[in-house]
Amino acid sequence: MASSTLSLSLSPRPLLHGRGLDLWLATRVGIVAFVTSIFTVFVAEYAQIRAELVRAERELRLTESGRLAAGSLGRQVTRDGVEAALAASISSFGGGYRPLLLGVLLRHYSWTALALAIARTRRPRCQLGHRRRCSPATLDHRHDDQWRHRHRHRHSPGHHLMITGQRSVIIALRCQRRSLPTR
């Protein structure tokens, strides 16, 4: 969903100026989505799993802090974070690239790229790398299922990006209407 929002944010300008979409723009959007996703997902996932290890140390009454992370569990946690980040990044690349690729293939109907991107932001998808919807800040409420269900969208980064993407499209359309000559 975040990658579709990137498509929405970066693609209206070439369309408004009559340049149309090209493969290089689609690739750049895909690369930007890939890079941002790999960083954010790895940090979020790694922080969450490391917090679980710290909690496990407390539950097991270990006197030495960081002992679990120093062993094979630490390596496993890093590997899980990297796997999640890679899966999310590849999905993000596809999510950013595909709508614009459609616009490139349908040259006379380039606006379909924006329509597809809007449709994708409307229907949020769970990317493979995001196994949990809670951010690290909500870990205290993990056991409160009702609270999690009520606030699952508010604490999803995709929710904020979705709103931003929709607003940017609306602003672009309004600018185009104002720039059209009046009879």
Place this chain on the structure above:
Amino acid sequence: MNVRRLQLDVDKAVARPDLLDLAEAINGVPGVEAVNITVTEIDIETMGTEVTIEGDNIDVTALFEAIEKVGAALHSIDEVVVGERIIDRIPRAR
């Protein structure tokens, strides 16, 4: 000292490591011939297990290091059998 059997109280987090990972780590210790891991208690966060290890000349130091390295916590040693053969505990008659 020829350690032939050990019975340990080992706790671990429920999520990780896996019981199979723990068994594999213990089995890889020099001198270990057989391992029995039985879950004795479990709650939301932790799992308590009873680990019975038999072998010949078990490297106890390496065993404890392997348990810690895999991410479990050794809480106590409940039984040690050393010597030429294994003898079971005989409870008192009175």
